[in-house]
Amino acid sequence: MQKEILDQLASAALDKTPVNGYTHNFYRYPARFSPTFASTAINLFSKRGDIVLDPYMGGGTTIIEGMLQGRRVIGIDLNSLAVFITKVKTTKLTPSEKKIILNWVKEVIPILKYNKTVKKIIDDLTDKRLKNMNFPKAKFIKKIINEALILIDNLPSQNARNFVRCAILKTTQWALDGRRSHVSLQQYRYKLHENIYKMLYKLDEFILTLDTQYNQFPNCDLYESNAEQIDKIPFFTSDNKVDLVVTSPPYPGLHILYHRWQINGRRETPAPYWISDCQDGQGDSYYNFGSRHQPNHDSYFETSLKTLQAIRQVMRSNAYIIQLIAFSNPYSHLPRYLANMELAGFTEVKKNSYKEFSDSMRIWRDVPNRKWHANLKGKTSGSKEVVLIHRAE
Ligand SMILES: C[S@@+](CC[C@H](N)C(=O)[O-])C[C@H]1O[C@@H](n2cnc3c(N)ncnc32)[C@H](O)[C@@H]1O
Incomplete structure (x- = not known):
């Protein structure tokens, strides 16, 4: 070599x-x-x-x-x-999928609230994925996400639904994971809005680079x-x-928390799996080659x-x-x-x-x-x- x-x-x-x-x-x-x-x-x-x-x-x-x-x-x-x-x-998005996402931003983000829940899709007490989401700084964010997720379900494209879920994941990680100070409803909405625009821009940049370099999408x-x-x-x-x-x-x-966010000090929440609609594993040993x-x-x-x-x-x-x-x-x-x-x-x-x-x-x-x-x-x-x-x- x-x-x-x-x-x-x-x-x-x-x-x-x-x-x-x-x-x-x-x-x-x-x-x-x-x-x-x-x-x-x-x-x-x-x-x-x-x-x-x-x-x-x-x-x-x-x-x-x-x-x-x-x-x-x-x-x-x-x-x-x-x-x-x-x-x-x-994942490359079609122009109509991008339009669906932008409409969601325009129509849903301004009405996201935490004091009224459109419909209850979560059972706070029994849903394990919501563990430790009842601390004051997490509880209202949990309600905002609950509303946002209901309003994602109606989107007519799986790619668009996944993209918005990922933006909520990114925004909530910023708002909760390892964070000391509280985030207000206004700040959360603003950040989600900003994240979706930035993510769409970054995805476009990625896809454009691939499209201009290669005849066939890799x-x-x-x-x-x-x-x-x-x-x-x-x-x-x-x-x-x-x-x-x-x-x-x-x-x-060295045990890494691949599967949890830490809120309120070292309390762990599996909320990322709830937001992304993914199956959780079996504790940290599952992701770290053992206990x-x-x-x-x-x-x-x-x-x-x-x-x-x-x-x-x-x-x-x-x-x-x-x-x-x-x-x-x-x-x-x-x-x-x-x-x-x-x-x-x-x-x-x-x-x-x-x-x-x-x-x-x-x-x-x-x-x-x-x-x-x-x-x-x-x-x-x-x-x-x-x-x-x-x-x-
Ligand atoms: C150090 S991280 C990789 C980070 C990655 N290089 C990146 O840039 O994001 C190790 C990954 O191994 C995964 N993992 C652990 N055990 C595994 C297994 N038996 N099979 C496949 N993936 C496993 C974990 O879920 C974790 O995502």
Whole structure:
């Protein structure tokens, strides 16, 4: 592997520009990686028309960047919310669907209220998806959303309904998740209005870029699936093998809240599933390769091995897998992770010069402002991520 390629990947991994551009900001998916990193990895390790896979796609960073570079992209995640968000970010709207959305903005947003409910579609007491939505700052927002969702149901297009749900998701995440101060009805309405216009603009920009660059709109297939069962996905045949994987798997010892918002301190709500009309999973261990409290993280490494083996099955020989991964305890977890990679049939490509971390063979980066539950041990903070480059044997 040429040194220049690794240098370019290293500088992309160290890029600290906030996530921006195209449809990336339709939702702040936890632990998303930078579009620059995904785009550079795709550019350096694959060519136009190649099949690029992200088996833990989260908010779809790899998917969007892969489409922009004319790759055939496949995204997989067992979180239905991740699939919903990535789908909205990558779906082309027709002029009539855009008109439906703009009419909804004009007719519905000004009449959204919280002191009268048009019709009750939620049962506050029994609907589990509304857990912790009764705090003063959340309760009136819950009522506004309830009204908004009823008025989405009448829209005559699934794409338009999904788009508006995603805008409500984005606006409510802004209004509630980790926020200390209250948001007024006026502010909520204003933000929702602004978000829909900005999102339509960003989606247009994305679609226009694709339309002007490619004769055919780049294909992207998204699957709600456990990566362990990737070989069951009919797309993968002996003729359709993956040329490149760019991904960020769950992290050992670091539990990320992919499926909850935190309101009123650390109270968690599953409201994102209610708003997006998605099925919730089975608690945080479902999305993190096992329980936060597992001794030695054995179940993490067992699940990780099974998924890596399954991913290897759908890759062609000599294809690369580029991962960005964080460890709560790199000194014990990194060797175990690397052993799994080897067992699954991958060989590591190492970088020989590196300044910032004692491990000089790999690219490490700091992660600012990351929220997670870490079982911290050793000297290294839980907010260091490493780039791993492997080749399928
Ligand atoms: C670190 S996040 C990926 C973030 C993504 N790179 C982005 O930019 O948004 C890891 C993802 O893995 C998903 N995941 C966890 N276990 C999985 C499994 N067994 N199969 C597929 N996806 C899984 C989680 O739901 C989460 O979305």
